Amino acid sequence: MAVDLLLGLQWGDEGKGKIVDVLTKNYDIIARFQGGPNAGHTLEFDGIKHVLRTIPSGIFHEKSINLIGNGVVIDPVVFAKELEGLDPFNIDYRKTLMISRKAHLILPTHRLLDAASEASKGKAKIGSTLKGIGPTYMDKTGRNGIRVGDVEMEGWKQKYRALADKHEAMIDFYNVDIQYNLTEMEAEFFESIDVLKSLTFIDSEEYLRQAIKDGKSVLAEGAQGSLLDIDFGTYPFVTSSNTTAAGACTGLGIAPGKIQEVFGIFKAYTTRVGSGPFPTELFDKVGEDMAKIGNELGAVTGRPRRCGWLDLVALKYTCEVNGVTQLMMMKGDVLSGFKKIKVCTAYKYKGETISHLPFNIESENVTPIYTEMKGWKEDLTKMRDVSQFPQELNDYIDFLEKELEIPIKIVSVGPDRTQTIPR
């Protein structure tokens, strides 16, 4: 048995949570490998909407194990609240949820440092979710971090104190106006550590190695999107982890050769939340309509998402970086009623037409070149089979498949589990 990966190919919020939930029945283990509570993964079934932050999106299926891998950063406070949110649904998470001892902890001062760093940047701010992600990964790579396994050891609180004191000095250094009560934040943090300790900690790389050897199947669930990858995204307007396929190897301890399918998820258009370049962004009524019909508000922060046409230059790039083998197109239903649908197939860059992503995609450098297609009027949300699709939608899908040279295997026509159409 092998490992399949599921990754967002744009700037996040492609619908990863929904599809992981739909696919979980095919897998024994669902594993998150990077990111932290900056993620908000939405699942909808039986008329209820759930938003998951650090917990893998397979948690509602009692037969599968959900694993939080070493590459994830965990905020115990957010995590404890997330568990509380599961309580009404009788999920036996003490049996089915496991946490890598090597995952790093987000401390209260990491959150404060995130806020101080953003405040000091002024207009150049990243638009971080302010969950402490950047500072936590900085401490990880700086070899100062505190890991889940540390809280089982004697003396970890001294290590905590030394790091938190250093962070306080750093916050002072930023010299920005951040109000906080660290005593209160720490009380909440240590209470949440006790909740965290009530769950199962494992050496997850060893657990996965054995599971794969025993013939178990694994689905690795990406967070954020490939254009937010620390190496391959629109740096510096990115997150602080490798959101691309290789991140699953380092974030779970899985050898590259064990990876089989790479499912790439994209919206039928493009959205982005936070700052940074976005060549196909729309500032007109069409963009407003997309945001309104698509209900494009951040699942974590509630911030409005910026909207624009599908960018095939960027999408080809992320398909290649990830080695995507199958595509899934989300939110096709949102485009119903648009008379014309545009797709960016190349950029005008320094007077030339290019079809690869250049180093700098700020709008003053690139102008998108569009192919225009006829839209469809039909409401897709009640459709359950490809045979019901309007011709214009089939033309759109065929065009994308031809350009990307990868099959689109699922078309999603609404947020609910049932609104998922295989092709």
Ligand code: GDP
């Ligand atoms: P994730 O971070 O990739 O898991 O995505 P989010 O949950 O942050 O954002 C996706 C949003 O779109 C959520 O509100 C989903 O419920 C919703 N959604 C997912 N698929 C579809 C779809 O096919 N159509 C519509 N209209 N909404 C969808």
Ligand code: IMO
């Ligand atoms: P999911 O998993 C969309 C964005 C933030 C900001 C940048 C850096 O739900 O797709 P960070 O908090 O990591 O310092 O923010 O990345 N961002 C996301 N955008 N979906 C996400 O996660 C995101 N996680 C971070 O808006 O621009």
Ligand code: MG
């Ligand atoms: Mg999201």
